[in-house]
Amino acid sequence: MSETRTGAQIMCEALIREGVEVMFGIPGGAIMPFYYAMWEYRDKLRHVLCRHEQGAGHAAEGYARATGRIGVCIGTSGPGVTNLVTPIADAMMDSTPLLAICGQVGSHVLGKDAFQETDITGITMPITKHNYLVKDPNDLAYVFKEAIHIATTGRPGPVLIDITKDAMQKSVVPRWDQKLNLPGYKPTYAPNRKQVREALKLLLSAKKPLILAGNGVIMAGAAEELRAFAEKLRVPVITTLHGIGSFPEEHPLALGMPGMHGWVHVNRAIQECDVLFNIGGRFDDRVTGKASTFAPHARVIHVDIDPSEIGKNVKVTVPIVGDARLTLQALLEEMPEREALAELHAHASDWMEHIRELQEKHQGKQQYVNRAQTERMALPPHDVYDKLNRALAQRGRYRVVTDVGQHQMWAAQLLDWNAGPRTHITSGGAATMGFSVPAALGVAIAHPNDTIWVVCGDGGFQMTNQEMATIVQEGIKNIKIAVINNGYLGMVRQWQELFEQKRYSGTPLSGPDFAKLAEAYYWKGLTVEHSDEVQAAIDEAYATDGPVLIDFRVEREVNVFPMVPQNTSIGDMITEAPAS
Amino acid sequence: MKTHTIVLLVQDRPGVLSRVAGLVRRRGYNIQSLAVGHSEQPGISRMTIVVESDHVEQVVKQLYRLIEVIKVSDVTDDPTVEREMVVVKLHAPAGVRHEIVSMCGVFDAKIVDVGTNTMIVEMTGTPAKVENFIEVVRPYGLKEMMRTGRIAMVRGARGHNAGEYVESANGAVVPALN
Numbered sequence: 211m212s213e214t215r216t217g218a219q220i221m222c223e224a225l226i227r228e229g230v231e232v233m234f235g236i237p238g239g240a241i242m243p244f245y246y247a248m249w250e251y252r253d254k255l256r257h258v259l260c261r262h263e264q265g266a267g268h269a270a271e272g273y274a275r276a277t278g279r280i281g282v283c284i285g286t287s288g289p290g291v292t293n294l295v296t297p298i299a300d301a302m303m304d305s306t307p308l309l310a311i312c313g314q315v316g317s318h319v320l321g322k323d324a325f326q327e328t329d330i331t332g333i334t335m336p337i338t339k340h341n342y343l344v345k346d347p348n349d350l351a352y353v354f355k356e357a358i359h360i361a362t363t364g365r366p367g368p369v370l371i372d373i374t375k376d377a378m379q380k381s382v383v384p385r386w387d388q389k390l391n392l393p394g395y396k397p398t399y400a401p402n403r404k405q406v407r408e409a410l411k412l413l414l415s416a417k418k419p420l421i422l423a424g425n426g427v428i429m430a431g432a433a434e435e436l437r438a439f440a441e442k443l444r445v446p447v448i449t450t451l452h453g454i455g456s457f458p459e460e461h462p463l464a465l466g467m468p469g470m471h472g473w474v475h476v477n478r479a480i481q482e483c484d485v486l487f488n489i490g491g492r493f494d495d496r497v498t499g500k501a502s503t504f505a506p507h508a509r510v511i512h513v514d515i516d517p518s519e520i521g522k523n524v525k526v527t528v529p530i531v532g533d534a535r536l537t538l539q540a541l542l543e544e545m546p547e548r549e550a551l552a553e554l555h556a557h558a559s560d561w562m563e564h565i566r567e568l569q570e571k572h573q574g575k576q577q578y579v580n581r582a583q584t585e586r587m588a589l590p591p592h593d594v595y596d597k598l599n600r601a602l603a604q605r606g607r608y609r610v611v612t613d614v615g616q617h618q619m620w621a622a623q624l625l626d627w628n629a630g631p632r633t634h635i636t637s638g639g640a641a642t643m644g645f646s647v648p649a650a651l652g653v654a655i656a657h658p659n660d661t662i663w664v665v666c667g668d669g670g671f672q673m674t675n676q677e678m679a680t681i682v683q684e685g686i687k688n689i690k691i692a693v694i695n696n697g698y699l700g701m702v703r704q705w706q707e708l709f710e711q712k713r714y715s716g717t718p719l720s721g722p723d724f725a726k727l728a729e730a731y732y733w734k735g736l737t738v739e740h741s742d743e744v745q746a747a748i749d750e751a752y753a754t755d756g757p758v759l760i761d762f763r764v765e766r767e768v769n770v771f772p773m774v775p776q777n778t779s780i781g782d783m784i785t786e787a788p789a790s
Numbered sequence: 791m792k793t794h795t796i797v798l799l800v801q802d803r804p805g806v807l808s809r810v811a812g813l814v815r816r817r818g819y820n821i822q823s824l825a826v827g828h829s830e831q832p833g834i835s836r837m838t839i840v841v842e843s844d845h846v847e848q849v850v851k852q853l854y855r856l857i858e859v860i861k862v863s864d865v866t867d868d869p870t871v872e873r874e875m876v877v878v879k880l881h882a883p884a885g886v887r888h889e890i891v892s893m894c895g896v897f898d899a900k901i902v903d904v905g906t907n908t909m910i911v912e913m914t915g916t917p918a919k920v921e922n923f924i925e926v927v928r929p930y931g932l933k934e935m936m937r938t939g940r941i942a943m944v945r946g947a948r949g950h951n952a953g954e955y956v957e958s959a960n961g962a963v964v965p966a967l968n
Contacts, residue, residue: 394801517851518852
């Protein structure tokens with residue numbers, strides 16, 4: 211019992227006690243004692259050596275988002291940890307439970323500009339849920355317990371622990387029995403019942419009700435409850451970018467995605483609705499457009515586990531602080547008898563009919579591309595999504611990891627999202643280009659039996675594709691990458707085309723031959739330049755027992771429509787490029 | 791913009807001051823004054839910050855997101871006792887010392903040091919009274935001045951303790967400001 215351990219051994223044992231199985235990182239001077247200890251625990255703690263700490267951070271995020279468990283990344287002091295800053299900020303924006311473990315210079319030289327010293331707790335203070343500097347090995351057992359508790363509870367988020375080298379080297383007797391002492395941290399899970407009844411009363415009085423489901427539903431594991439709730443009320447459901455997967459799109463009550471690149475009928479429905487029930491979404495400006503014009507007729511019910519999100523962007527009539535799952539359960543428990551719902555059902559049915567008419571008028575999933583133009587294209591991006599969509603539906607369990615930009619919006623719009631929570635993984639709030647390839651590494655490790663599709667642009671791909679080597683070294687075979695390669699930073703180019711008189715400043719982008727690059731990494735690399743080659747390439751990707759990259763050289767200047775120009779009302783969407 | 795007085799109860803851990811200041815800074819608000827010290831409970835400090843802002847509710851809510859922040863109250867419109875201390879070093883040659891001494895009497899200020907040509911005076915009062923005192927002594931030649939920043943305590947039985955937050959936060963709609 212009273213056996214001593216080095217600080218580094220305590221770190222390993224603390225992680226194992228918290229159920230951590232895999233970590234992504236890169237060693238270096240200050241973190242070496244941790245790697246020394248890790249060797250003894252390698253049967254229980256798998257270490258994945260990444261090629262860049264940003265990759266390690268995104269891989270840990272991918273793992274966390276695909277499982278709901280904590281993702282762990284490691285960097286050494288100085289540049290090692292500053293390279294982790296981007297994934298930490300990304301995890302903060304998208305509420306991902308992430309633990310960043312950093313080596314720090316010895317405590318005797320702390321603050322003296324020692325070799326590879328950076329004040330990483332200072333740097334990450336505004337982009338972490340919490341962070342620690344540990345100088346005493348006696349603190350390690352407690353700090354790791356508290357850090358993982360904070361990262362994974364309430365509104366999840368990134369937590370960083372910076373440990374001085376000597377704290378990892380010194381031996382002490384660890385104390386594992388310490389109780390958490392967090393008087394200022396008591397997340398509210400159970401909703402206030404009175405508010406729950408208020409919310410139901412408001413919903414029952416609605417003529418045009420809408421449910422908006424966000425990331426909170428997925429993180430709380432509330433997809434089933436959401437479905438039961440929507441079906442009971444017969445109220446249509448819209449899903450934000452991070453809400454994708456919380457409600458199947460094939461469901462008769464599903465409407466799709468709102469916001470900047472949402473569907474016209476969804477945004478119109480928001481602008482017309484009289485009661486908007488937002489569960490687990492934070493009314494991001496990409497959803498609301500100009501907030502003062504958002505949902506002008508709606509009384510808003512906002513359910514969020516983070517009280518500071520309520521009333522931040524949109525005025526709320528019924529605020530509910532709570533966990534999405536517990537809140538939906540409470541709503542279902544408080545649900546009145548069927549007769550009391552009859553009036554709502556009648557209104558909701560008329561309302562749904564109206565929305566479907568709007569949809570009929572504005573949609574047809576590919577209608578937003580000028581067809582005549584499309585037919586002249588060798589490879590319109592939409593054809594790639596069409597074929598990929600069919601393959602996904604037919605070929606077993608899958609998860610899709612997207613990057614940031616046009617391809618990401620097309621994936622959200624054009625693929626049918628019916629595979630449930632945690633099957634759509636993307637960087638939303640921070641919109642970090644370069645997220646997808648390393649994140650897929652984490653997703654693939656978490657779900658070795660699923661096919662993990664990466665859909666990314668040629669811009670983002672060129673930021674972090676070095677992790678293709680990590681994927682090979684780890685023997686991961688279930689990752690397939692589709693590069694939607696248009697030779698531009700496409701989303702910026704689209705804005706330049708639509709709002710800046712086609713001044714393509716800094717957006718044309720060249721790259722290597724991606725298929726050859728893939729081959730150099732011992733992947734299979736394929737190139738597709740015509741629509742009629744798409745299917746064969748996807749088939750080959752599935753037939754190959756190993757990682758495959760397909761370079762889809764799509765038509766260069768295609769836009770994502772519909773679109774709400776920044777800071778305008780979501781009621782005014784652009785559905786095609788103005789004639790030039 | 792309105793000036794708000796916010797009182798916080800925080801865990802006494804390294805970096806907590808930096809976290810609170812950083813959160814206010816992030817919104818681009820200027821902290822007019824900040825005072826921090828131990829509270830009646832061991833391990834817990836009480837902080838008073840004075841900040842100019844039109845959207846202070848949001849700042850208060852976000853301060854609650856900080857793990858080490860236990861309770862936050864905007865006491866601007868509450869009945870409070872507010873105090874600030876100023877220490878001034880005045881140019882005080884023999885000829886004006888009597889005048890300064892009698893002035894200090896009016897303000898209940900204390901002379902804490904007398905040099906050949908200087909005096910150090912300590913004065914405590916409401917922020918308005920402190921301002922007033924400074925204006926009155928300035929003409930003598932204000933060589934140095936230090937102010938502690940405002941501290942504020944709500945009058946009467948209603949307290950601002952760690953225990954109350956725990957109760958009010960459970961099931962509360964938003965963190966109740968008392």
